Amino acid sequence: MADVVEFNELEDLEQLRLTWNRLLPDTPRASFFHTIDWLAHFWRHFGGDRKFRILVVRASGAPIGIVPLCVQTERYHIGSLRVLTFPLSDWGMWYG
Numbered sequence: 164m165a166d167v168v169e170f171n172e173l174e175d176l177e178q179l180r181l182t183w184n185r186l187l188p189d190t191p192r193a194s195f196f197h198t199i200d201w202l203a204h205f206w207r208h209f210g211g212d213r214k215f216r217i218l219v220v221r222a223s224g225a226p227i228g229i230v231p232l233c234v235q236t237e238r239y240h241i242g243s244l245r246v247l248t249f250p251l252s253d254w255g256m257w258y259g
Contacts, residue, residue: 165227170217173206179219182226202231205250212236216247 170179176199183199190197206215214234219226233250236243
């Protein structure tokens with residue numbers, strides 16, 4: 164059975180570093196922009212008022228995936244909505 168653990172602070176990334184680096188080579192089309200170093204750097208400079216969300220998916224207690232997400236406010240005709248999205252969703256790059 165799989166479970167999900169959520170991390171909400173940039174400082175929490177350090178305890179994920181070894182796991183992240185172990186899983187990165189298995190990521191299709193992985194690039195520098197998928198690394199933990201890039202995410203930490205991006206977040207320090209462009210995080211703004213977004214809320215940090217990192218989800219670690221585990222099977223039998225072992226991490227099998229890491230999903231970096233954030234909650235940000237987007238404005239629409241009906242008003243403002245909080246949206247759970249990828250931190251670079253508006254940069255026009257492919258992620259998956």
